[in-house]
Amino acid sequence: MTQPPPPPPNQPPQQPGFGAPAGPPQPPVPPAPQPGYGYPQQPAAPQPGYGHPHQPPQPAQPGYGYPAQPPAANPYTQQPPAPTPANPYAQQPGYGYPGGPPGSPAPVPTPAPAPTPGRNNATLFIVVAAVVVIALIVGGGIWYSKSSGADGRKDDTAGSSAGGTGGEGGGKGSEKVPADPASRILFQVPLPTANDTTVTAGSWLTDKVYAKTGVARIVGYDPDSGAKLWTVPLPGPVCYATGHTSADGRTAVVFQPKMPPKGSTAGCTQVAAIDLNAGKRLWTQTIKSGDVPINFNNVTVAQQTVAVGGTSGGAAFALASGKVRWQPKPTDTCYDAGYGGGAKLVAVRRCGSGDTAQLHIQTIDPVSGKVISEYEMTSGIAYASVVSTDPLVVAADVNDSAGDGSGFSDVFSIDNRTGRLRTRISTPGSSYAARCDGIYQLEKCQGVVVGNDRLYLATEEHDGGADHTKTNEIVAFDLATGKQTGQRADAGDNYTITPLRMDGPNVIAYKDPPYDKGVRIVSIDGGSFSETKLLENPATAAVRAVETTMSPASAEVLYSQGHLYLSAVYAHAAGSSVSAKEYLVTAFGAGG
Template sequence: MAKPPPQPPQEPPQGGFGAPQDPRSGSTDGPSGYGYPPKQPSGQPGYGYPQPQGHAPQTPPPPGAAPGYGYPGPPQPGYGYPGRQPYGQQPYGQQPYGMYPQGTYPGGIPPQGGRSNQRMMIVISAAVAVVLVIAGGVWFANSNDGGKDDVAGTSGGSRGSEDGGGTDPTEGGGERPADADAKAVLQVPYPSSVPVDSMLVPGQWATAKTYAKPSVYSITGYHADTGKKAWKLPLDGQVCASSRHVTADGRTAVVFQERKMSSDSSSEPCNQIAVIDLDAGRKLWQKKLPGDRVYSTGLSLTISGNTVASAWIGGSAGYSITGKELWKSASYRGCRPRGYGGGKALVAVTDCGSGIDNEYKVQKIDPATGRAKWSFAAPKGLKNVNVISTDPVVVAVGAGSVSTTDIMSLDDKGKLRARLSLERPEHGQPKYDPNCRIDTESCVTVAVDKDNLYLPSEEHQGKSQYGDTNEIIAFDLGTGKPKWKSDAGEKRTILPLRMDGDTLIAYRQPTLDSGGQVVGIETGSGKQTVYLRLPNETSESERRLAPGYGTGALYVNGRLFMSRDSIRKNSTYDKELALAFGS
């Protein structure tokens, strides 16, 4: 007898997900004027360790900016921290972006390791001196001008690609293997020698033939089926940013420093952009980004179709995949691109404010010219905006003291369709967490198809006392109503990874006595099918690399790839740079 589909969650999401209602007028026709109570930071200043979201700069802050804080030591297992944290809230803390002067991000490289449903107890001590002054309340008061006068790039070029055409870890290649019993096919050891205290190694890519991962001043490619090294590509300096997208013919893009760091306080600019052929293991071209000061802080890089787009504090540029310059700007007056989201379309997050007074717009961009096709004015008072999907356009926004407070879906003309509040009103923490960092395309535990949004619920006590559990909730992008939930099972938590057609690919984390799993979930019912059962002997390594803060996972061509985005000198806690599983 077939099992009935899972029932909808007993507790609907707080705040609704339909057209926001203006509390002053009662109107629901459009986004303008809707408000919400002032947000106050949870806890007192200095509580815990205020770790910033996203990659911390590897260079001194820009002139006039306050100096950053020190880099914490590696996590020490065996210690506790007070109280149960809601799902997605790492014990390192989550300091909201926007509480600091423009271009200043305290802290160093984020601590490593993904979530664990076994609640690994850790504590990190760091010397932190933070004074937060929150003046007044934060009210959402947005308007949508729908105009095209805002320009993401100030000099156009000849016509290049149109929207779409690229492939990436969210498009295809998610088939179910013939044999679900998986083994470790690749284990990239943690670098034995890290030349400075901390380095960025962001990104990982997979084609049918090759898996590639940045490391110390290089990118290394491995045969995807055997794990054997295929090639090693030296770089002039550390990788500062990488595109998560891969073209149909196996090309991707990176930005890296123009020379190796001579010391931990080195200020080498991240001004070299290159396109890499992943199967051949070679650079197709390399150019210097325009502008004098391009650093890892605030750096964005993506691919849409055959266009490579990058933005940084003070400039932006677009290139064809063959290296032809399409647009560029090294300075802005007023609005500037904060970052780009790629894939099927090109979407820019544009900041028209200054300092902590951000005024964001979400713009659909012509990838050939860098100019906006339409513009949506986001609610005022936001601290950050992330692009989750470009087709349909879905963005995550953060206000107050939490990095992500709402998710908004837009229609094909840039009008607000719906909004989902992620917070529990009683304590201001997320009930559903897409796990976004500052980086524009950094949300790692959320998936979107043409009709639905898929989010993990917060962890909660299940029937077993030996581990928490959670669910994936499907929300209708048009009505905002929850459609179904799919349970992780006892002693496990489950995280959405990506879409493959009408199937949601998700990762179920390991228990104490069995490895993790990759499952395919029917988007009409929430029914799960096991794609891969990972071996128990590598479950500890899995926990360290599970998708979360500073770690990510790919499922491509029936294989699961996991890696970290930064490395540290003399680390004893970290064992692997990357892992891959396949049958």
């Protein structure tokens, strides 16, 4: 295989041993796909937004629109409901699960030593030929925090990013409301075949092009017609991609140096910058430990810096030239496991291993690597995801309390400049539907976005207002106080709603429909929480078949200016058993 096979569905992810990555690490696998409200819904797997896959899409499950039990009262009012011992919808690919005791007060942060300058990353280890996998261990113990950083230090300036989950909302949204939101299929790209299951992570949209990763290539398409504009060939498959792009349309990927034989891997050692508007690879870089190239587990772009991280440490390059800005140092006992990008650059730095491991959340200068502020998480929180870099929001599975591999039990709102904890929000998995990959792609989260200094979070499914229906909501939390604002966007009976990204002060959301309707894209006003329909797909069998296999839980979803792009994150070998024709990309356009 070009990637190691994913673990069985509904199992917590496995991970590479400290200092011993070998092949491309296999991302964690969400629960098996489940049906939607009133019709089959999304298969579980990788994530949307800029999308980074973790499991090949699974066949759709039987319809779910006619449950026998009567609806219960809607528990999702202005305050989060009390968690239950077991999530009644645990089989669904929930997005975000509890951490510390629900409702527990946030601990008072205490000062810590000033952060060390520079990027002294992990002790280097020889990269072995096979992935050494150990079970994910998250230690127990009492939660506490330390913070450090100097007030008045010069912060890094805001940069440009496209897509993603983070970012401060403000001003007016840029999305125009189409005169007719009814959509049609603009174009479809057939799913390519490969020697084995192969990652096709990465999709981007600029003013000039829609670009998508294929098998060992990235292709640019006309956003309206799907005409092929350019192809950037790669020697091997893409392992990881970031959804962030610079203002001039540049992004980055990590890929294998060659096409590996079936059942093997060539390692995720190559880092490249791609000019999406010009359709060319700008440069390719590797970092070595002795004579052995280091494997990287994630990639991001912040301003004019490409940053990559992994269990051998992190490195950074100038986006335009590929010049090395920092790299792992053999004398360091900690390592940068990964980075969050976009407006700012945030490192998730890991010190120690097992139950004694400690994570340091550092806002760093994207050019020099100098630490601007640092927040120390308690020992026993082994992995964390960066939901947003500005404002800084981090999600983690505290004491393994999520229990389902979602990586999401608690949210930490942190001051970028001082490193102090603003508030901690408990997000019980029985109530909220968010999922983050804190192991490999640290900024890849579903069901949660940040803007207006608020956290917008999808709730878990529950009984709807009418008999035999299901529904959910998006609710908002204040990142200064940790309390719900009282804002709530109801999906409606037999719809489920998932936030995709911010549009200025507004939330762009995806509504998965019942069997006799098409997907909707809506804009939720950041103040009134009123909903405006931007696009609605036709309710034909062919379109619903695409939507069922390309939901936000299993595919990459991009929406902009009346255009919706759904794309697959895996290709598979020819002759694989499939129930219908599969597509790499399906693009929809509003306006009939």
